[in-house]
Amino acid sequence: MTENTPGTLLRDIDSINPVMPYLRQERIPHIWCPSCGIGTTVNCFTRALTESGMNLDEIAIVSGIGCTGRVAGYLNLDSFHTTHGRAIPFATGLKLANPRLKVVVYSGDGDLTAIGGNHFVHAARRNMDLMVICVNNFTYGMTGGQVAPTTPLGAKQTTMPFGNYEAPFNLPFLADACGASYVARWTVFHVRQLAKAMLEGLKKRGFVFIEALSPCPTLYQRRNKRGDGVDELKFYKQNSVVKNGADTKELGLTFNGPIAVGKFVDRERPTWLDAMNEHLGKVLGAEYLPWEGGNG
Amino acid sequence: MNLTSPERQGKGTVFVRPEICKGCSFCIDFCPTHCLEFTKDFNAKGYHFPILARPADCSGCDLCGLYCPDFAIYGERWKDIDARQAKGPPAATASAPKPIAAPRVQDPEPADPKGVLTGIHFMDGDHAACEGALAAGCRFAAGYPITPSTEVVERFAARIPMVGGVFIQMEDELASSIAVQGAVWGGQKSLSVTSGPGFSLMMEHIGLAAITETPGVWVDVQRGGPSTGLPTLPGQADMMQAKWGSHGDYEIIAIVPNSPQECFDLMVKAFNLSEIYRCPVMFMMDEVVGHMVERVVIPPASEIKVVPRKWTHKPKDEYRAYATSKDDPVPEMTKAGAGYRIHVTGLTHDERGYPAMNAVAQDKLVRRLIGKIRDNADKIMDVREDGVEGAEIVVVSYGITSRIAMSAVEEARKRGVRVGHLRLVVAWPFPAKRMRELAKTAKVFIMPELNMGQMVLEIERAVAGAARVVSLPHAGGSVHEPETILAAILEVGR
Ligand SMILES: Cc1ncc(C[n+]2csc(CCOP(=O)(O)OP(=O)(O)O)c2C)c(N)n1
Ligand code: SF4
Ligand code: SF4
Ligand code: SF4
Ligand SMILES: [Mg+2]
Numbered sequence: 001m002t003e004n005t006p007g008t009l010l011r012d013i014d015s016i017n018p019v020m021p022y023l024r025q026e027r028i029p030h031i032w033c034p035s036c037g038i039g040t041t042v043n044c045f046t047r048a049l050t051e052s053g054m055n056l057d058e059i060a061i062v063s064g065i066g067c068t069g070r071v072a073g074y075l076n077l078d079s080f081h082t083t084h085g086r087a088i089p090f091a092t093g094l095k096l097a098n099p100r101l102k103v104v105v106y107s108g109d110g111d112l113t114a115i116g117g118n119h120f121v122h123a124a125r126r127n128m129d130l131m132v133i134c135v136n137n138f139t140y141g142m143t144g145g146q147v148a149p150t151t152p153l154g155a156k157q158t159t160m161p162f163g164n165y166e167a168p169f170n171l172p173f174l175a176d177a178c179g180a181s182y183v184a185r186w187t188v189f190h191v192r193q194l195a196k197a198m199l200e201g202l203k204k205r206g207f208v209f210i211e212a213l214s215p216c217p218t219l220y221q222r223r224n225k226r227g228d229g230v231d232e233l234k235f236y237k238q239n240s241v242v243k244n245g246a247d248t249k250e251l252g253l254t255f256n257g258p259i260a261v262g263k264f265v266d267r268e269r270p271t272w273l274d275a276m277n278e279h280l281g282k283v284l285g286a287e288y289l290p291w292e293g294g295n296g
Numbered sequence: 297m298n299l300t301s302p303e304r305q306g307k308g309t310v311f312v313r314p315e316i317c318k319g320c321s322f323c324i325d326f327c328p329t330h331c332l333e334f335t336k337d338f339n340a341k342g343y344h345f346p347i348l349a350r351p352a353d354c355s356g357c358d359l360c361g362l363y364c365p366d367f368a369i370y371g372e373r374w375k376d377i378d379a380r381q382a383k384g385p386p387a388a389t390a391s392a393p394k395p396i397a398a399p400r401v402q403d404p405e406p407a408d409p410k411g412v413l414t415g416i417h418f419m420d421g422d423h424a425a426c427e428g429a430l431a432a433g434c435r436f437a438a439g440y441p442i443t444p445s446t447e448v449v450e451r452f453a454a455r456i457p458m459v460g461g462v463f464i465q466m467e468d469e470l471a472s473s474i475a476v477q478g479a480v481w482g483g484q485k486s487l488s489v490t491s492g493p494g495f496s497l498m499m500e501h502i503g504l505a506a507i508t509e510t511p512g513v514w515v516d517v518q519r520g521g522p523s524t525g526l527p528t529l530p531g532q533a534d535m536m537q538a539k540w541g542s543h544g545d546y547e548i549i550a551i552v553p554n555s556p557q558e559c560f561d562l563m564v565k566a567f568n569l570s571e572i573y574r575c576p577v578m579f580m581m582d583e584v585v586g587h588m589v590e591r592v593v594i595p596p597a598s599e600i601k602v603v604p605r606k607w608t609h610k611p612k613d614e615y616r617a618y619a620t621s622k623d624d625p626v627p628e629m630t631k632a633g634a635g636y637r638i639h640v641t642g643l644t645h646d647e648r649g650y651p652a653m654n655a656v657a658q659d660k661l662v663r664r665l666i667g668k669i670r671d672n673a674d675k676i677m678d679v680r681e682d683g684v685e686g687a688e689i690v691v692v693s694y695g696i697t698s699r700i701a702m703s704a705v706e707e708a709r710k711r712g713v714r715v716g717h718l719r720l721v722v723a724w725p726f727p728a729k730r731m732r733e734l735a736k737t738a739k740v741f742i743m744p745e746l747n748m749g750q751m752v753l754e755i756e757r758a759v760a761g762a763a764r765v766v767s768l769p770h771a772g773g774s775v776h777e778p779e780t781i782l783a784a785i786l787e788v789g790r
Binding site (some may be wrong): 018019020024027028030031033035036038040042044047057058060062072073076077079080082083086089090092093094095096097098100101118124168188192195211228229230233268272273276280288289291293 | 311313316318319320321322326336343358359361362363364365366367369370372377380393394410435438457459460461463464466467468470472474475476477478479480481482484486500501504631632633634635636637638639640641642643650651717775
């Protein structure tokens with residue numbers, strides 16, 4: 001635990017990076033590329049966990065497959081690395097089996113909104129009590145930089161070698177339209193705001209969607225002559241406009257255009273499980289055994 | 297230099313682990329006071345790393361820590377450092393796992409009476425299968441409507457509110473077949489139900505359950521295929537898919553009931569086997585068995601034996617989620633929320649459950665996943681034999697076809713043919729050893745099945761030329777005529 005900086009000559013054996021207690025330390029260093037933003041989002045998430053004061057034994061994390069999907073394997077929580085696109089239905093079963101758990105889905109844009117798009121829209125519609133963190137790097141990182149449902153028009157990807165001509169999703173609009181209880185977008189430049197959104201998400205009941213724009217320097221930025229991760233963070237800094245409460249229709253992203261960030265939706269709707277318990281209790285009366293997870 | 301040194305200049309300082317820095321410069325560029333700089337030195341990986349070049353300017357705000365994607369730097373305020381030092385080292389963050397109330401051994405227990413509809417009923421196989429699941433302690437089911445299996449989940453949806461549990465109709469079979477696995481890791485026993493094309497969609501998650509050793513039962517009420525095929529008519533053509541349908545090497549158990557009563561009884565057995573071996577169990581019904589209404593006797597809960605999960609009771613620092621021993625190839629299990637902080641992945645993994653991307657780990661894991669079933673095939677085997685000892689002809693069948701085969705066998709015996717009947721209750725693992733034994737006296741095996749010749753290949757493989765093997769294929773949509781099977785018996789018996 002000694003973390004000694006040549007520049008400061010400091011020694012403090014009790015000192016520990018605040019992220020470390022949340023990581024499976026024996027698995028660090030991680031596999032992510034230099035200046036990839038995924039690790040930055042993990043810092044924000046762990047700060048949110050600290051702030052939340054929640055019992056970490058009651059938080060489970062579910063990822064799909066992709067670079068972001070590896071987050072589950074690094075966090076020292078009950079963690080599940082499932083199949084590509086299916087983190088949300090796995091998380092749905094986990095949450096319903098034991099409603100006392102706070103279940104967080106942490107995955108990539110391709111995973112959650114291409115192959116997993118159907119599950120995403122239905123979980124939002126049902127207001128399943130899940131917090132979904134989507135690291136949107138506009139690409140399929142893990143498989144080498146193919147076009148994603150989020151790739152801005154014009155951007156080059158290996159399967160759009162002459163530039164993307166397919167219209168991308170506006171994810172906050174999608175989540176809002178499907179009924180999410182909480183929708184926010186930040187970038188990895190906005191570390192404090194992102195951590196705060198994650199904290200709010202942890203405290204919120206219902207379907208929470210947090211989009212974190214993040215560089216994939218290896219496959220998106222460089223291929224599109226946007227420099228490195230740090231250049232992309234500077235781009236976020238210069239081009240982001242905070243628009244809390246904005247109409248989500250207006251939040252589409254373009255290759256070089258402004259980036260609307262902020263909290264867009266924060267509303268109360270009964271969760272799927274609350275609705276089930278309430279409805280069946282009303283209809284079936286004393287016959288109904290409300291579900292709280294049993295002894296599971 | 298120590299922490300009380302007069303060299304304290306700013307309000308805070310930073311700590312760096314140069315060896316894991318990847319030189320991204322996030323910390324340097326986004327430090328609000330610009331007090332960091334890259335060293336001229338390189339770390340072992342060849343990256344420059346940051347140093348606190350202007351200590352007087354550092355506020356200890358930890359923005360660098362928030363930005364650093366490699367967890368290589370963070371900042372702290374002096375006053376927080378001092379407070380922490382005064383308090384002493386931080387208390388261990390890990391809490392002790394909560395004991396799970398369950399016996400240490402996997403001894404069968406009586407069923408929970410809440411789920412048991414004791415009595416004599418007239419119900420179809422689909423409903424009986426649902427009752428079997430409830431009796432076995434299943435409290436979570438997920439499905440997507442598809443003929444002829446829908447009645448299983450319809451009944452579950454109607455019954456579970458009074459039993460205590462959840463049914464959810466998911467958006468497709470990809471979702472239902474993994475939602476049930478989430479529920480298992482949440483501590484429940486779970487059931488997924490489908491037919492035809494839905495079974496194809498579930499295949500990826502059969503592989504996931506196999507590699508993550510997630511117990512559970514997958515019902516396939518077989519209909520005619522391929523594709524949409526014959527939605528309302530029977531087939532038995534998913535038998536090979538049940539075993540081989542997901543990619544990669546793995547083993548499953550498959551059970552084939554031939555009556556509504558068996559849909560109940562064998563469903564309990566299916567859950568029990570899935571808990572013992574921690575593998576997916578395929579419950580291979582067919583449209584006729586699913587829809588036929590017969591007497592179903594559901595015994596009192598105390599007479600139904602239910603195998604509990606193989607819960608671990610190890611202390612947290614000793615428990616390794618996928619550790620096994622020579623004597624016991626099935627790891628102990630836990631669930632989310634129990635305090636163990638497990639990692640479960642569909643990647644090849646080591647004993648801790650951590651990804652291990654190499655041929656050695658692959659060999660160890662895959663051999664164990666397969667060995668735990670193959671090495672126990674004799675224990676798992678369940679065949680129902682009738683007059684096979686010394687018979688020259690053995691008819692082998694399963695599911696609905698077995699009922700027709702039995703009547704054909706009886707008729708042939710009346711006509712003086714020495715013919716036995718063997719019914720596969722457990723179709724996978726295939727009872728190859730038993731077939732080889734029978735092949736010592738039997739000259740011919742006849743296998744009628746509602747497919748163009750699937751399980752018959754297993755008989756051929758098992759007896760390896762020691763006896764003749766006759767296939768009686770049927771493309772599905774109806775069942776065999778008893779006369780067809782009888783004619784085949786008489787033909788070979790001549
Ligand atoms: C069924 C299936 N199809 C395809 C793949 C290959 N695959 C792995 S990750 C991935 C895309 C990942 O993109 P994203 O979710 O955006 O994550 P990122 O790597 O960008 O963080 C794909 C297509 C797979 N694992 N499974
Ligand atoms: S490929 Fe892209 S997303 Fe994946 S680790 Fe590298 S930079 Fe990050
Ligand atoms: S703690 Fe704050 S001021 Fe000090 S180096 Fe880090 S970012 Fe800069
Ligand atoms: S942010 Fe981290 S990885 Fe990047 S240069 Fe600074 S210490 Fe190194
Ligand atoms: Mg991506």
